[in-house]
Every structure is written in structure tokens, then in C-alpha cells.
Amino acid sequence: MTSFRLIICAVIVVLLFLAALAVFSPLTLLNALTWSDTKGVVLKNLSYGEEARQKLDIxxxxxxxxxxxxxVFFYGGNWNSGSREQYGFVGKALASRGIMAVVADYRLSPQVTYPAFVKDAAQAVAWTLKHIGEYGGNARKVFVAGHSAGAYNAAMVALDPRWLSKYGESPAALQGWIGIAGPYDFLPIVAEPVRLAFLYPDTPVDSQPIMHVTAAAPPSLLITGSADTVVNPVKNSGRLATALRTAQAPVQTVSLKGVGHGLLVAAFSPILRSYLPVLDDISTFVFRTSAAARGE
Known part of the structure; x- marks a missing residue:
């Protein structure tokens, strides 16, 4: 097949996928179109805390x-929506690359406000560090990741030692962290749902991940799309990357031209992996960072 025909086929696949998104719930469709290309273990509804939403799937x-x-992956949703069941396609995608995935829920606004969801994220990561070996994972090679609001949660756990210390752990125990279209420097807050979650206008300044950058930060991978109109990639990931480099903390950045906010997480689905290399970038980062830590 010629390269021209391959391009035409790719365009048709993407157009059909986008048409389906207009009919079905995007996350429902992504899960429906995600086959399990791994025969590894899947464990659901494990508790990392006592609250109803403090659950995770492996x-x-x-x-x-x-x-x-x-x-450990945290989903987005303005800190007021989402569930781990909706993101099974992310867990399956990571498992297909030889990575154990932990997809965790956390408490949401308006039932809670900052910093409850950060505490939950830290508690889920601490549970993973303590218990993942019991399920076959390597507790010395734990990364934390997230998309959008979930990337914020991941950043706070990785950069601000206050949260893991509450559960007897430290960011030093993490191999690295991955932020996909994350908000890291978003004061003053514009979006009304986010204002509620962060007690605006009394939002603590130290709620911003960029305030916690030090040379001790775990290795970072920041993935953005140039067409993201939900979370400004220059103000957030761009400024955070600059701060990390200034602190001489290891950071890698990936910017996908013409890609918007939602497509960055949809890219985990099998139908889009060939066109959007988010899963490839994450897998490469995880394995290279793990190898470097071993001195290979």
C-alpha cells in the first residue's frame, strides 16, 4: 500500500472515530473500543483508605x-467529576506495554475542597509503594501520572513532600512522574467549578505545583498539545518545565502539534495510538528512567 493510501486510511479512521464521539459518550466509546491486549492480572475495587471513593484498580x-x-494514574475532570471505571482503557494501554497500572479514584468537589483530593492522591500512591509488591509490581519503580486535574494531583504528590509524608512516604521513593495537559500555575482561577474546588478567592498560593520545584524533584515528563484551549500549555507546562530546568531537576517535554486537551488522554485507546504517540512517549520515559536508576 502506498504512503498516500496509508494517509487516506488514517484520515478515514480518525474521522469515523470523531463521528462516533458525537454519538456516544467519549469515555464509554474509548472503553468499548479498547480490547485487552494483555493477559495480565486485573484487580478491581481495592481500598486504599476508608472513604467510599478511596478505591483503585490494578x-x-x-x-x-x-x-x-x-x-499510578489519576484522571481529570475539574476535580468535580470522573471515575476510575471510565479510564480502564488507560490501565489496559499501560499494561500492554509491560507496565503495571494503578487507576485510582479520589474525592471530588463540592463534597470536598482542596487539599482533600491531593491527600487522596498521596494516600493512593503511598498504598502503592507499600503494597504493590504483593500484586507483582516493583515498589522501587513507581511513577505517578495524570491527565488534566489528575496531572495536578500527580504533580503535587511528586513535588510537594507534605502530602506523602502524611502517610510515611516521600517523593524520593518515586522513580518519576508524568503530567499530561496539567494545570500547574493557574492563579488567578477563571473557571467557576475550579474556583469552588480551590476555595477561591482564598486559594492558598502554595496550592500551585510550580511553588514546590526543587532540585530534588523526581524526573518529570510533561506532555502537552499545542491546540489545548482548556489548560494553557505555555503558562502551565511551559513555566513548570522552565522552573524545573532552573532548579537543575531532570525534565522532558513533549508537545504534539494541533492536538487538543481531550485527545491527549484519548490517545491511550488502540484506535488512536498509531497517530498520537502519548503511550509511546510514556513507555519510553518509564523504561529509560528505570534503566538509568539502575545505572544501565
């Missing part, structure tokens, strides 16, 4: 002799 890769690296 998606394991095909077992190997060496325990796999682990990514």
Missing part, C-alpha cells in the same frame, strides 16, 4: 521474571 502486564514498573 491492571497488570503479562508476568515476567522481573517485576514490572508501576504507574
Amino acid at each position: 491492571y497488570g502486564p503479562v508476568p515476567t521474571e522481573e517485576p514490572p514498573s508501576v504507574v
Whole structure:
């Protein structure tokens, strides 16, 4: 097949996918179109705390002799919506690359406000560090990741030691962290739902991840789309990357031209992986960072 025909086929696939998104709930469709291309363990509804929403699911890769690296993933939704069941396609995607995924819920606004959801994220990560070995994962190779609001949660856990310390852990125990279209420097707050979640106008200045950058930050991967109109990639990921580099903390950045906010997480689905390399970038980062930590 010629390259021209391949391009035409790719365009048709993407157009059909976008047409389907107009009919079905995007997350429902993504899960429906995600086949399980791994025969690893899947464990659901595990508790990392006592609250109803303090639950997580584990998606394991095909077992190997060496325990796999682990990514704890937090979804987005303005801190007022979302559930781990909607993001099974993310867990399956990571497992298909030989990475154990932990997809965790956290409490939402308006039932709670900042910093409750950050505490939940830290508690889920601390649970993973303490217990993932019991499920076949490597507790010495734990990464935290998220998309949008979930990327904020991941950033706060990785950069601000206050939160993991509440559960007897430290960011130093993390192998690295991954932020996908995350808000890291968003004062003053414009979006009304976010204002409620962050007690605006009394939002603490230290609620911003960029305030907690030090040379001790775990290695970072920041993924953005140039067409993101929901979370400004220059103000947020751009400024955070600059702050990390200034502090001489390791950081990698990826900007996907013409890609918007939602497509950055939709890229985990099998139908879009070939066109949007988000999963490739994350897998490469996880394995290279793990190898570097071992001195390979």
C-alpha cells in the first residue's frame, strides 16, 4: 500500500472515530473500543483508605521474571467529576506495554475542597509503594501520572513532600512522574467549578505545583498539545518545565502539534495510538528512567 493510501486510511479512521464521539459518550466509546491486549492480572475495587471513593484498580502486564514498573494514574475532570471505571482503557494501554497500572479514584468537589483530593492522591500512591509488591509490581519503580486535574494531583504528590509524608512516604521513593495537559500555575482561577474546588478567592498560593520545584524533584515528563484551549500549555507546562530546568531537576517535554486537551488522554485507546504517540512517549520515559536508576 502506498504512503498516500496509508494517509487516506488514517484520515478515514480518525474521522469515523470523531463521528462516533458525537454519538456516544467519549469515555464509554474509548472503553468499548479498547480490547485487552494483555493477559495480565486485573484487580478491581481495592481500598486504599476508608472513604467510599478511596478505591483503585490494578491492571497488570503479562508476568515476567522481573517485576514490572508501576504507574499510578489519576484522571481529570475539574476535580468535580470522573471515575476510575471510565479510564480502564488507560490501565489496559499501560499494561500492554509491560507496565503495571494503578487507576485510582479520589474525592471530588463540592463534597470536598482542596487539599482533600491531593491527600487522596498521596494516600493512593503511598498504598502503592507499600503494597504493590504483593500484586507483582516493583515498589522501587513507581511513577505517578495524570491527565488534566489528575496531572495536578500527580504533580503535587511528586513535588510537594507534605502530602506523602502524611502517610510515611516521600517523593524520593518515586522513580518519576508524568503530567499530561496539567494545570500547574493557574492563579488567578477563571473557571467557576475550579474556583469552588480551590476555595477561591482564598486559594492558598502554595496550592500551585510550580511553588514546590526543587532540585530534588523526581524526573518529570510533561506532555502537552499545542491546540489545548482548556489548560494553557505555555503558562502551565511551559513555566513548570522552565522552573524545573532552573532548579537543575531532570525534565522532558513533549508537545504534539494541533492536538487538543481531550485527545491527549484519548490517545491511550488502540484506535488512536498509531497517530498520537502519548503511550509511546510514556513507555519510553518509564523504561529509560528505570534503566538509568539502575545505572544501565
